[in-house]
Structure formats: C-alpha cells, structure tokens
Amino acid sequence: MRILRRVFLPLVGIAGLLTAVSVLPAAEPANAPATKLRPITPEDIWSVRRAGGLDLSPDGARLVFTVQDFSLEKNTSVTHLWLLDTAPGALARQLTTADSSDSAPQWSPDGTRLAFVSKRGTDETPSLYVLRTDGGEPEKILELPLPIASPRWFPDGKRIVFATRVLPKFGTDFEALRKELKKQKESKVTAKVTENRVYRYFDSWQVDGQASRLMTVDLATKQVTDLTPRWDRRFQFAGESQFDLSPDGKQIALSAGTTPPPFTANENTDIYLLSVDDPSAPWKNLTTDNPEGSDSNPLFAPDGQSLIFGRKTGKNLLSAFTRLTRHTLASGRNDRLTLGGADLSPGDWHFSADGKALFFLAEDRGLTRIFRLATDGLDARPAEVFAAGTSGSLTVGPKSLYFLNQTFSRPDEVYSLELATGNSAQLTHLNTALLATLDLGRVEPYKFTGAGGDSVEGWLIYPPAFDATKKYPLLQVLHGGPQTMVGDSWTPRWNAHVFTAPGYIATWVNRHGSTGYGEKFVASIDGAWGEKPYEDVMLATDFLAKKYPYVDATRAVAMGGSYGGYLAAWIAGHTDRFKAIICHAGVTDFDTQYAADSAVFWQDPAMAGTPWKKSPAYDAQNPMTYAANFKTPTLVIHNELDYRVPVAQGLQFYAALQGQGVPSRLLYFPDENHWVLKPQNSVFWYGEVRDWIKRWVK
Numbered sequence: 001m002r003i004l005r006r007v008f009l010p011l012v013g014i015a016g017l018l019t020a021v022s023v024l025p026a027a028e029p030a031n032a033p034a035t036k037l038r039p040i041t042p043e044d045i046w047s048v049r050r051a052g053g054l055d056l057s058p059d060g061a062r063l064v065f066t067v068q069d070f071s072l073e074k075n076t077s078v079t080h081l082w083l084l085d086t087a088p089g090a091l092a093r094q095l096t097t098a099d100s101s102d103s104a105p106q107w108s109p110d111g112t113r114l115a116f117v118s119k120r121g122t123d124e125t126p127s128l129y130v131l132r133t134d135g136g137e138p139e140k141i142l143e144l145p146l147p148i149a150s151p152r153w154f155p156d157g158k159r160i161v162f163a164t165r166v167l168p169k170f171g172t173d174f175e176a177l178r179k180e181l182k183k184q185k186e187s188k189v190t191a192k193v194t195e196n197r198v199y200r201y202f203d204s205w206q207v208d209g210q211a212s213r214l215m216t217v218d219l220a221t222k223q224v225t226d227l228t229p230r231w232d233r234r235f236q237f238a239g240e241s242q243f244d245l246s247p248d249g250k251q252i253a254l255s256a257g258t259t260p261p262p263f264t265a266n267e268n269t270d271i272y273l274l275s276v277d278d279p280s281a282p283w284k285n286l287t288t289d290n291p292e293g294s295d296s297n298p299l300f301a302p303d304g305q306s307l308i309f310g311r312k313t314g315k316n317l318l319s320a321f322t323r324l325t326r327h328t329l330a331s332g333r334n335d336r337l338t339l340g341g342a343d344l345s346p347g348d349w350h351f352s353a354d355g356k357a358l359f360f361l362a363e364d365r366g367l368t369r370i371f372r373l374a375t376d377g378l379d380a381r382p383a384e385v386f387a388a389g390t391s392g393s394l395t396v397g398p399k400s401l402y403f404l405n406q407t408f409s410r411p412d413e414v415y416s417l418e419l420a421t422g423n424s425a426q427l428t429h430l431n432t433a434l435l436a437t438l439d440l441g442r443v444e445p446y447k448f449t450g451a452g453g454d455s456v457e458g459w460l461i462y463p464p465a466f467d468a469t470k471k472y473p474l475l476q477v478l479h480g481g482p483q484t485m486v487g488d489s490w491t492p493r494w495n496a497h498v499f500t501a502p503g504y505i506a507t508w509v510n511r512h513g514s515t516g517y518g519e520k521f522v523a524s525i526d527g528a529w530g531e532k533p534y535e536d537v538m539l540a541t542d543f544l545a546k547k548y549p550y551v552d553a554t555r556a557v558a559m560g561g562s563y564g565g566y567l568a569a570w571i572a573g574h575t576d577r578f579k580a581i582i583c584h585a586g587v588t589d590f591d592t593q594y595a596a597d598s599a600v601f602w603q604d605p606a607m608a609g610t611p612w613k614k615s616p617a618y619d620a621q622n623p624m625t626y627a628a629n630f631k632t633p634t635l636v637i638h639n640e641l642d643y644r645v646p647v648a649q650g651l652q653f654y655a656a657l658q659g660q661g662v663p664s665r666l667l668y669f670p671d672e673n674h675w676v677l678k679p680q681n682s683v684f685w686y687g688e689v690r691d692w693i694k695r696w697v698k
Contacts, residue, residue, distance in 0.1 A: 037439035039464045039501035042686035044438065045492045046070045046679045049430040051082075051404055051412045052393060053103065057111045060397035061086055064095070064105040064114060065414060067430060072679045081105050081116065084414060084427060086400065092414070092428045104150060108157045115141075115151045115160055128162060130219065142217050142224065145178040146210065150241050154249045159218050161227070161252070161276075163241035165210040168232050172215075172224055184208075198263040201237045201597045203641045203673035210234070212241060214252060216276070227252065227279045233260075237267060237598070244307070246300050250276050253298035253307050258285075266317070266601055269294045271309050271327070286327050289334055293317065295325070301375075302355040305329055310346065311336070316605035318483050319513075319523040321345035324360070326378070337373070340381025343518040344371070350396045351375075359385075359396055363485045363516035366445060366457055370394065370401065370417070386417050386424060390489035402427075408443040408461065409497070410435065411490045439464035440497045443488070448543040451512055451532035454521070458509040458540055459486060460548075461496040471552040473697040474544065475499055475506040476537055476578070478560025478567045482525060485516040493675055494561065498686055502694065505551055507544060511536035527608045527617045529563070530570040537567065538575070555697040559689070561585050561637075562645060562674065566623060569653060572634060573626025580696035582689055584637040585645045585674055588653040589624040597643040627656045633663035635692040637685070639672035665692065 053066040063086060068079040079101040084092040096102055100120040107114060112133055119126045127143035128151055142148065146165040153160055170177040192199075194207045212235040214227045235241055235256040242255040252274040257267040268291065273284040287295040293313040300307045306328045312320040322345045324337040339346075349360040358373045360382075368390040371382035389407040396402075399419055404412040405426075414428040441462035450456030463472060477496065479486045486508040496506050510517065512532035513525035524532055537558070545553035558578045560568045565586020572581050587593050591611045594603060604610055609618030619625055634657055638650025650666070657664035667688050669681055676685045 036437060037464070038437060040438045040440060040495070040497045041501070042498055042683045043072060044434065045495055045498065045682065045686075046072045047434055048411050048490075048492065050492075051414060051428065051430060053105060054393045054395045054402055054404065054414065055105050055107055056086075056395045056397050056402055057107045058109060059111055060399065062111075063395075063402055063414065063427075064107065065092075065393075066103060066105065067094070068101075070679050072683070075678055075680050077101070077679075079103060081114070086397070086402070086416065086427075090427075092430075106151055106153060108153050109155055110157055113157075115153060117148055117151065128160065128217065130160075141219060142222065145174055145181050150243070152243075152245050154216075154245065155247065156249065158220065159216050161214060161216045161243075161245060163235075163243070164213055164215060165234070166213050166226075167209055168211050171229065172226050196262040197600055198237060198597065200643045201239070202644055204239075204643075206234065206237070212236075212239075212256075214241070214243060214254065214274075225279065227274060227276060228254075229279055231256070233257075236269060237263075242297050244298050244300050245276075247302060247304040252276060253286075253300065253309075254283075255296045255298060255309070264600065266292055266315065267294070268292060269296055271295045271298050271307075273329075286332070287311070287334065293320070296322075297349070299349060299351065302351055302353060308337075308349060308351075308358065310349075316523075316526060316602070318602050318606055319519070319526055321519045321522070322347065324349065324358075324373075335378055338379045339373070340379055342381055344382070345515065345519070346371070348392065348394050350394055352396055353398055359394060359401060361391055361394055363487065365516055366459070366485065366487055366510060367516075368392065368487055368489075370403065385419075385422065386415075388424075388488075390487045391415070406490045407488045408459070408490065409440045438497075441466055441500055443496075446544075446547075448540055450539055451535035452524075454512070456509065456511060456536050456540070457517075458507050459488075459496075460544070461500050461506040461508070463500040463503050463505065466550075468550050470550060472503060472505040472550055473555035473557065473579075473693075474541065474551050474553055475504050475693070476541060476556055476558045477506055477508045478537065478558060478564035479508060479510075479514070480560065480562030480564045481515075482513045482529060482533070482563035482566075483515055483522050485514045486510055487516070492682070499690075499693075502690060504693070504697075507540060509536055509540045511540075526606060527621070529566060529606070529621050530574075530623070531621075533567055534570055534574060537571070538577075541577075555579055557582065557693050557697060559584075559693075563587065565645070568634075569623035570626075572632050573623055573629045576631045578632055580692060581632045581634040582637070582692060583634060583650070583653060585639065585642055586636075586649060586653065587623075587645055588649045590618060590622045591624075592646060592648045592652060595646045595648070624652070624656070628660075630657055630660055630662050633692075633696050635665045635667065635688065637667040637688075639669040639674070639676070641671065641673040644674045 050068040063084040066079050070077040081095040081102050082092050083095045102118045105116045114131045117126045126147040128141040128148045129138040131138040149163045151160050151162045192207045216225045244253050254272045255269045258270050259265050270287045275281040296310045298307050298309045310322040311325045326335050344362040346360040346362050370386040372385050373382040374380040389405050391403045391405045393404040401417040405415045406412045417424045443461050500506050544551045556578050557580045558571045559582035561584035565583040568581050568583040569588040609615040636650050636654040638647050654666045676682050
C-alpha cells in the first residue's frame with residue numbers, strides 16, 4: 001500500500017542574499033581515484049539532501065524548490081527553500097536558513113513574491129507566509145488553530161486560497177476553536193470513540209470530528225473567507241486537498257469523497273465545482289457518471305473552458321489504471337482521453353501555456369517517464385519526451401520542462417528539458433560531493449520467462465568491488481504495493497546499495513501485479529496474491545543462478561515489506577529454499593488484516609471474501625493457512641503505529657514461528673508507522689537486517 005506524504009516544514013529574509021547564500025558544489029569528475037571510494041553505510045542515507053516541491057516563476061526565469069536536511073545526532077530534519085535561475089550555468093542557492101522548516105512554495109502571478117507554509121518561532125501550527133523576492137523579511141499572513149496547507153494565488157495576486165481543517169460547529173470562530181483544541185489536549189481522558197467503519201488512516205486516528213475546508217485570505221486586510229462552510233468531514237481519508245483554481249479565479253474544482261459517515265462503502269471521490277464569490281451556492285458534482293470509482297486531481301485548461309482529471313472505475317481500485325478524462329464545462333460532458341490505446345496510467349499532469357499539450361508522468365517498464373499529449377481531440381497517442389530513471393515534481397515552462405529525477409545510484413536532482421530540441425540537463429548537484437566518496441555497485445535490468453510464460457523484468461544490483469570470479473549470496477528483495485513498481489530510483493527506506501555493501505548481490509523483480517507493464521499484468525493477481533508473484537520470484541532465482549555463475553542461490557535470502565512482507569510470509573509457508581526470511585510490516589493473516597484502516601475498500605474485492613464470508617480464494621491465499629510449513633529462520637519487523645497493516649500481523653506471525661521452534665527474531669518500534677522514518681531508528685533497522693542476513697548466509 002502506498003501513501004505519499006508531504007512534510008509541512010521555515011523561511012528567512014533574502015536581504016544580503018548574495019553575500020550570505022550557500023552555493024552548491026560543482027560536480028566532481030566521474031573518474032575520481034578508486035582509493036577515495038568506500039561502501040555506503042546506513043548513516044550515509046541520512047546525509048543525503050532530499051529535494052522536492054518545484055515551482056516555476058511565471059516568466060520561466062527562476063525555480064523555487066525545497067531541500068530537506070537531516071541531523072542523525074538530533075534525530076530531526078529541517079527543510080529550506082532554494083532558488084535556481086534557469087539560465088544556463090546558474091547555480092542553485094539556499095534562500096532560507098532558519099532552524100525550522102518551509103514547504104509548498106508558490107510564485108505570485110507577477111513573480112515578485114513567494115507564498116509558503118512554515119512553522120517558525122512561536123508558531124503553534126504551520127502558517128502562511130509571503131516573501132518579496134526583492135528583499136526584506138517574510139510576512140506572516142495567517143496562523144490558524146490547525147495547519148494551513150496547499151496555498152494557491154488568485155490571478156490578481158491579492159488573495160490566496162488554502163486548505164485547513166476546523167471543527168464544524170465553530171466555523172471561522174478561530175478563537176473558540178483554539179480554546180476547544182486546547183481543552184481537548186489538556187483533557188485527562190484519552191479514550192477514542194466512534195461508530196464509523198473508517199476511523200483511522202495510515203498512522204492517525206480520525207475520530208476528532210475535524211472537517212477539511214478551503215479558505216481564502218485577503219493579503220491586505222487579512223480577512224478570511226470559508227469557501228466550503230457546509231462540509232462536515234475530511235475531503236479524503238488520506239488528508240489530501242486536491243483542488244484547482246480556475247484561470248479567472250471565480251471557480252474551484254475540488255476532489256472530495258461522496259460517501260458519508262459511517263463510511264461503509266467505497267470512498268468514491270468525485271469532482272465538484274464551487275463558486276468562489278458565493279460560498280453558500282450548491283456544489284455541482286461533475287462526475288456522477290462514476291458512482292463506484294474515483295475521480296481525482298482536477299486541472300483547469302488555460303482557457304477555463306474545460307478541465308482534466310484522473311478517473312478509476314470499478315470496485316477494485318487497487319488494480320485499476322488512472323484514465324485521463326476531460327470535462328467540458330459548457331456541455332457537462334465527460335470524455336475519456338484514450339491515449340491512442342497506450343497502456344499507461346498517467347499522473348502529475350500539466351498543461352502547456354497555450355493549452356495545446358498536456359504533459360504527464362507514467363510508470364513504464366521500470367522507469368517513470370515524461371510524456372506529451374496533444375489536446376486537440378480524444379484519441380491522440382502520447383509521445384515520450386524523457387525516459388531516464390524516475391522523474392517527479394513536474395513543472396512546465398514556456399520553453400522547457402523542469403522536474404526531479406533520480407536513479408538507483410543517485411537521489412533526486414533538478415533537471416531541465418528543452419521542448420524545442422529535447423536536450424536535457426542536470427541543474428543541481430545537491431549530493432555530488434557525498435556520492436563521489438561512495439563505491440556503489442552497478443545496476444542492470446534483466447528479463448526472464450515468468451509465470452504463465454509471460455516476460456518478466458527485474459533489476460540486479462551488484463556489490464562494490466565486484467569480482468566475477470567469486471560467489472555472492474543472493475538477496476531476493478520483494479517489493480510492496482502490491483500494485484506498485486520497482487523503478488530505477490533511489491530509496492532511503494530499502495536502499496539496495498546498503499543491502500549489497502557487505503558483499504551480496506540483490507535482485508528486485510517486477511513480478512506479476514507490478515505497475516508499469518499494462519493493466520492486465522497488474523490485475524493478474526486479483527484474488528491470487530500468492531500464486532504468480534511467488535512463481536516469478538522462484539523462476540527469477542533459478543534464472544539468475546543459471547545465467548550468472550557468481551550468483552550463489554544456495555545462500556539466498558527473501559526479504560520484503562508490506563505486500564512484500566506478505567510474499568515473504570507466503571514463501572515461508574511454501575518453500576525452505578531460502579536460508580533466511582525478513583518480513584517487515586507484512587500482511588500475514590487476512591482475518592486480522594481486516595482491522596486495517598482501509599480494508600473495507602480493498603480486501604473483499606482483492607481477496608473475494610471477508611472473515612465472515614470466506615471464499616476458497618480467501619483461505620487459499622492467506623499465508624497463515626500454511627503456518628504448519630514454517631521452517632525458515634525469519635526476522636519479523638512491525639511497528640505499533642502501523643494502521644495500514646496492524647501490528648497484530650507481525651506479532652501473530654512471530655508467535656507462529658516461535659510456537660514451532662523456528663529460529664526467529666522480533667524487531668518492534670513503538671513510535672513508527674508503516675515505515676521507519678526516524679533517522680536513528682532507521683540506522684538501527686538496517687543494522688538488524690544486515691546482522692540477520694549475515695547470521696544465516698555466512
């Protein structure tokens with residue numbers, strides 16, 4: 001299961017910027033002497049600077065973006081704003097330096113100011129700030145009792161619309177709301193009470209009665225207007241506020257869930273049209289033609305006559321692809337853009353300034369590529385414009401695209417692509433100095449014949465100082481999702497180079513159910529989570545052992561998290577081929593998994609059953625059904641705040657191993673969620689994982 005989260009993180013003035021600015025190091029030569037290189041360590045992961053949040057100035061001359069820096073010693077991070085001129089040869093420079101964090105930077109329509117969200121000084125919640133780019137200190141515009149997020153400028157630059165939350169009975173009486181929140185915080189009663197089917201999400205409870213709101217603030221008067229005064233719950237369970245402001249500033253398109261409490265049915269997000277000038281006016285639902293699916297991420301065309309949104313249909317949204325859909329405001333029609341039959345699931349779409357093209361990202365055969373789509377019709381086929389590594393945070397300028405790009409061996413950096421020539425360039429080198437000291441093994445893709453005779457792809461990650469005359473234990477890394485893809489990308493949580501650094505070869509297989517290989521391939525595991533993916537993993541192990549003499553499949557380890565943990569538990573019940581297994585936050589039992597935050601949406605469609613309505617597939621695909629077969633030494637990792645895969649999953653799996661005398665070890669974090677996010681916990685996690693591998697493959 002994937003959840004993308006944004007960190008709301010501060011800003012100082014830019015007076016004296018040219019003398020106080022921090023300049024990025026130039027890239028060092030790729031042929032630096034080998035004596036300087038060393039294997040990567042878990043600690044190095046937390047020295048990596050993480051870029052995000054690109055926004056391009058209206059004239060295309062400057063980019064603002066965020067850079068997150070971690071302190072392993074303090075176990076914390078800060079995020080600052082950086083500025084980059086888009087002229088050739090320009091160096092990025094740090095714009096803010098306060099010991100706090102900034103996020104969501106947005107240029108004003110005239111390019112003279114930056115709006116951003118920050119929690120600085122005495123701020124109790126992330127607040128709205130505006131900074132003039134010709135100098136001076138940022139102005140604090142607004143602090144509310146609950147966090148501000150997603151600021152967007154009105155076309156005239158006089159107002160900003162943003163998302164926040166309230167307790168509906170207080171409306172915009174923020175002082176009363178502040179007192180109520182303080183009262184709740186200081187209460188000695190810690191009970192949580194609900195009658196809703198969905199009552200917590202990912203790592204937070206949702207029984208506080210808070211409702212999402214869109215509001216505007218007048219920059220001159222600081223007057224706040226609630227645009228959604230009747231909305232009585234979160235827009236979406238994930239906490240997102242997906243909306244777009246029309247080019248004339250008179251309407252907002254908002255994606256919000258139609259299912260009311262107690263949330264016993266699918267969330268079914270629809271696209272609504274709201275009036276900015278008359279917040280009391282009824283909302284217009286634009287997507288009533290999709291009663292069971294999801295409609296998301298609306299985007300107005302530059303002429304304001306239509307909007308594009310993403311649509312999923314059917315009851316099993318896990319395996320459904322996103323389809324681009326155009327809503328024409330005058331006629332009320334929703335028309336699917338067919339992509340000329342291209343089997344892609346688009347994301348992060350943006351119009352060109354003239355509205356004649358739509359640019360988007362899509363996973364495709366192990367890469368996240370950038371595509372261009374003509375908008376003068378419904379059947380145009382997208383053209384690939386950039387195809388290296390994994391791209392994200394796309395922004396479209398008059399002459400160039402700007403985006404983040406990463407690979408297995410390089411974290412995100414800012415890139416540009418000239419639309420006229422197709423030439424691309426890396427514009428920042430945030431981590432060049434660190435990478436120049438590390439000996440990272442090479443990464444290569446491979447193909448083999450998988451389950452059902454289908455062609456399946458995988459990645460092979462070599463250790464540093466690789467010697468083809470030696471034998472290396474094989475780490476069979478199992479990716480999660482289940483409907484995700486292992487791309488050519490850098491990850492801090494499951495970093496392949498950290499795994500291989502002690503002297504192993506790792507493989508990551510895009511087994512059946514992986515995205516990026518067509519909708520049919522994704523849906524091939526519906527109701528059969530353990531079958532084709534397991535066969536793919538076993539066939540990949542055989543293939544690698546046969547093709548590469550340096551791969552020692554007799555000393556292999558299977559390791560995965562989330563659905564990858566499910567597959568690890570499935571392997572434990574179906575073979576003793578592996579020397580060891582590592583199961584992190586794994587779905588190990590369908591009955592207890594029904595306590596998950598969003599099981600109501602996916603477990604019945606994906607597994608064709610519930611704990612009280614068990615189908616043959618439900619029992620047959622449940623790892624715990626095969627508990628009597630557990631024999632392989634297993635490290636079980638689980639976290640208390642994991643509501644996506646509740647902690648009972650890991651504890652039950654560990655108990656089944658211990659009860660049968662199988663060598664096993666439990667690693668439990670009381671303060672982590674589905675992931676391990678705290679720097680020192682992460683380093684400890686890597687140490688436990690590497691120790692378990694070494695213990696059984698030495």
